[in-house]
Amino acid sequence: MKGITHFLVGVATASCFPLAVRSAYDDKSYLILLGGLFGIMSDTLDFKFARYFWKHDYRVRITEDNLDPAAAAETIAKAIDEAAATGRPVRVKLDILRFSTNYYRTYAVMIDDRKKQVSCVIGPLKTMSHCMGRGENMPGEESKKRAVEKDGPIAVLEKFAKEAPALPNSMPVPTRGHIASFKADVNNTYYSDAEVGIFSGPDFEFIPQKDGRVRIDFIPWHRRWTHSITLGLLMGPIGFALFADWGALFAGNLAAFANPFAVNAFFISILAFWAHVFVDQTGHLGSNLFPPWTKFRSLGWRWCTSASPFPNLMVNYISAAIILWNMNAFAPTPVFTPPWAAGIPGGFTNMTYCILSLLNYVGVVIVLPLLFLYAIVLLYRHIYYKSRSIRLEEAFSGEDWAGGGGDM
Amino acid sequence: MEFAFVMQCCLVALVGVAVAAVFSMIPGLHIYNVIAFTMLLAFAAIDLFKAMDPLLTTCFIMGMVVGFAVLFTVSSQFFQPCDDSFRSMMLPHERFLYEGRGFEAVMLGGFGSLIALLLIAGVFPFVTGAIGLLRELIRPHIYWILGLVSLFILISEWPKDHGVGKTVGQRLRDGWGQLGMGLFVFAAAAVLGMFVFYNTIIPVQSAFQSLMPVFIGLFALSSQIMTVISRAKIPPQHYASSVDAATHDVARGALTGVVAGMFSSLTPGLTPGPALLMSAHATASAGDKQFIIGGGAARVLYYIGALVLFFMPDVYMRRGGAAINISLFFVPETTEQYYLISGIIALAGAASMAILPLFARMCGAITQKVDFRHISLGSMVLLTAIVWGVTGWRGVVMMLVATALGLVPNFWHTRRIPLLAVLLVPVSLNMAGVGSKVAIWLGFR
Incomplete structure (x- = not known):
């Protein structure tokens, strides 16, 4: 997938941590940025460092x-x-x-x-x-x-x-x-x-x-150790270190050293990194998931290529929808209440409210637009792609519409 | 609202479009500079200004902004050819000029502008509630959203070297030379921004324009200098009677532009450049035409869309230089006023779109008669005079410092987008409540 897609998936992952979102209302921390940073970290390591050592x-x-x-x-x-x-x-x-x-x-x-x-x-x-x-x-x-x-x-x-x-x-x-x-x-x-x-x-x-x-x-230097579950585990301590109170450590205050931001940063860093590995697995190239125990890249699921417009668009849209949902759900006072949950008391502390509002949101904000987008994809496939792609055979059916845009 | 008054509003808006068209001939001149100058004139003739209905002045400014948003890139398109020896790569519209397709680039950008105008004037009035809700939702989060944009600008600086070094050290040096300068430009622009926000040397009476010298230096003057020293030649331009743009190019380009425009118009401190960068990646935009169409839509949504939020019921968001200037004398109060403004945008937009081809032909013809270097030289003199006039010699000093920084990306083949750290970083830090601490740490307080 494209860099921005990994970036947004990382941010969406971070936004699932209540502290990262609630911080906007009190501490004003930049904790959520860790999602973006570690979401794209794998490609940063490959394209800015690893390739030069090859x-x-x-x-x-x-x-x-x-x-x-x-x-x-x-x-x-x-x-x-x-x-x-x-x-x-x-x-x-x-x-x-x-x-x-x-x-x-x-x-x-x-x-x-x-x-x-x-x-x-x-x-x-x-x-x-x-x-x-x-x-x-x-x-x-x-x-x-x-x-x-x-x-x-x-x-x-x-x-x-x-x-x-x-x-x-x-x-x-x-x-x-x-x-x-x-x-x-x-x-x-x-x-x-x-x-x-x-x-x-x-x-x-x-x-x-x-x-x-x-x-x-x-491109064998790509997606080796940098795109692995193993390396993801090592990102946790880095994220933790960025938000730990080091002064408190030297003062002997371990609780302040391992403050809630640092603990959240630990998990955000790992999960955002893993999210990158997971999303990349949908492409052709695959990743070397468990080095040093595995030596080669596994094959990807071949659902799409990294440059395919619609898969990127869909993942980015879902990421943005998740971020917006979390902004609302973790706000001290939610900005909106989906109609299905209207009238149910207790807000997000009430499980019924949570489930109904989430179902309503997913249905209207995610599923319906994506179905609409998918209809456009089908139209695109039959009208545009079929007419623009290079025809090698008379009976061209327009299969593999994502094309060979390369996988990165 | 009386019919005669509405007609007056329409008339002054059209005058605003005409004024914008004249000023759009000057590459590098920003409409906010013109608005600032207009406000200075208005305050100089305060009795006359007070006698006018503030909505009339508002419609005049709206006409200027609409005209400018649609037309201002035309002069840059034709009068600022890029010298490829200073570039790692050319942008599509720059290449179009060398291929004799400058007019086509303008018209493609016009498609984007038209779609954005239709959206603002035709769709926005029906979705004010949704826009207000979105604005309310993201408002507490703006500081980290700006931080996120800054982070993406830094991270998306990918190496453009060709990897031909024989040793690891050589290859790292090749790649990181350009990458490192991108990071340096970002850091230097951020420090400059903090200085401007916390310890500016601009006289207090011009403080409302303290960013102007910096922006003119970073973006306008540095570009003019590059144009003046350019050894490029502009070939004769071809004026096609139709534009070759596939439906999917228009649709995907417009999608990119609309996302970027909405993002930048709803996020204070964010300009269309970085928003378009993120949006083009996010919507997987591909090809020259989509890039140009997206740019046209994003610019119009940013300039006009952001301004219209000031009048929009459920939102009333003061965003951008034009809204700030209008808010000095006018407070929107009724839905009726918003509908009037939407109508004014439609009218001014239609007028601007009608002018666009003629304007482009005129600019194209000028390039064959007047040396573009002379135009840029004249523009440099004018911009310096404006900065001197509005902010004094101190503003000129700030402008020169910013110009030096604005030239760095050209000589190191990095992108110019990190220069926007001048705004993104201080605004983000201030919103997070740590701006003054950082300023103290930097020695600016």
């Missing part, structure tokens, strides 16, 4: 003077076989090719696990928006595989390059494509194709498995 065995750098697709395809094929032959992981980085401030020379690679081929096609110039929007034009994986079977990978990648939004007439003529072969059996854990465009470019790690196959991990 070492590569091969680094592919294509230049505008030498737009050679063989460099990428052959290097990847070689790395796969090297991993199988040596029994050790091999890491490859594909550098981007920045043409100017506005434009990036793109190229796409595809790993076909059935034919044991790596293909690369030099693509057109694209802006950052073009690159980020590519996923919204991509057909589903199965459709892709059928087309590769029928027309070959170069033709499919060429079609993607020509039909996805890009700077017109910027693709090299004639098309520059290359197919390299490898021998090992592979287990690809991500999409079959990836475009090299913006930011720092994708990485791959080829890891020999016990069954003899080579596992292919996309």
Whole structure:
């Protein structure tokens, strides 16, 4: 999911702690911010630190003077076989090719696990928006595989390059494509194709498995130890330390040291961190959940991609609704009473009031709007996506509408 | 309310739109500066001002705000091309100018503005209760919401390096050079904001405009300097007879803009920039067109939507420079006044939208006849004169300090959004009740 989604889910998690919300009325603490901070902590650690420590065995750098697709395809094929032959992981980085401030020379690679081929096609110039929007034009994986079977990978990648939004007439003529072969059996854990465009470019790690196959991990430095339940436990003491009264500790007052804010901070930090791991599990990439006991990323549930607009929108909407509910429920005097609970005395101290008002709120503020949104999604799928996505087959059904927007 | 009076209100609102159109020609000039200047003139001719019905002056200011909200980005669109050597990346509307599509960018932004105007004038009157409830719900929480926005600005500064360093140290240095400067800009802007709030050097008689020199320095003057030293060339512009915008682009762009506009208009201290940043992420906005349409909607909802909350029954929220200035002489009392203001917004909005294409063509034509650097140079002189006139030489000193800080993001390829810490941090800390403690700690008290 997107960064803001993790951020809001974290805040929503924190808002479930009454002290974090009630504090707005008396202490004015910033306790609730911990939810946002630890909600996005996993990606902060990965993208601002972990990635810089990652070492590569091969680094592919294509230049505008030498737009050679063989460099990428052959290097990847070689790395796969090297991993199988040596029994050790091999890491490859594909550098981007920045043409100017506005434009990036793109190229796409595809790993076909059935034919044991790596293909690369030099693509057109694209802006950052073009690159980020590519996923919204991509057909589903199965459709892709059928087309590769029928027309070959170069033709499919060429079609993607020509039909996805890009700077017109910027693709090299004639098309520059290359197919390299490898021998090992592979287990690809991500999409079959990836475009090299913006930011720092994708990485791959080829890891020999016990069954003899080579596992292919996309951006392997991502979602390892940083996206784990284990690390989440370590966030608790950090959150606690931020709100603990250290002066009281040195004065020997343990009760003041471990004050209610610090105790709440302990749990908020852990749960907001775990919420990130949980939400990411809905995507394709998965996470390494229990290091050091587990070594690899588990596969995600593949419900959506991180860039999919509607899942992000839905989760953000639900998060905002939860925050607003908690603002009301934990206020000294609630601002509103849902109609179903009107007339029931006792307010939120009365369980019946709580349940009825919550049911009313969930029904009207969450379920109905989301059903409406889902109806729009269906409409979007049949009208927009079907008309805009790249058609590889005559009988295109519009499946996998989320597209291959990449998972982060 | 008599028909003749309503007609007078409509007339002065249209005059306000015309005044805004003239001032919108000057890139970097903010309508709040113009309103402040108007108020100075009004107070100078106090007898004449007192003789007028305050609702007439209110409608005039409303016309100015509506006209400005719709038109003010047009001059920046055409007169402030971005020199790509100072940028890590270009924003979509800047790139459109280089592709000869400046007019298209203006019209796309206009779509967003139109949707926001329809919402304010056509939907708001029916949902005042809900807006009032939302306002009541979030009011005690504004301080941490601003803290949250600040935190997101800091956290969303992701590295843009290309990771080409050979060693870990080189790669960290490449990535954190830009990241670190983003954090520095945020911290420096926050300190500057605390100084302005707690120990400003602006003379007391101009204290109501103490933020003006800082904002002009951080955002307007620094941009003008970058434009003056720019070596960019503006290509001839294409004026299409229709705009290529898919329904889903308009819908998703508008959604982004509406969320950002509502968020910023209901949250004191929050401007549309950071609200749009969060909203664009939250609604998974994608592509150039959605970005531009969202910007248009967010700006209009922020400027006009925030001001209309001042007149809205169930809300009566004084938010933003225009509302503060209006509150000096007018207190809204009746629902009838709110409906009049809604009608004025619809009228002024329609007039502004009608002017928009002509205004854009005119600005586009000017770029082919007048060197844009001269326009920015003239604008710099004018802005400096306004700051000098309103706040004296001390204001100019503040402006120069802020300008120096405003230039930093350009030279380090970071975003300009951390500069908004100048407002976000002091407002948040003050609302949390710790502003003065922090000011003492910083040595400002």
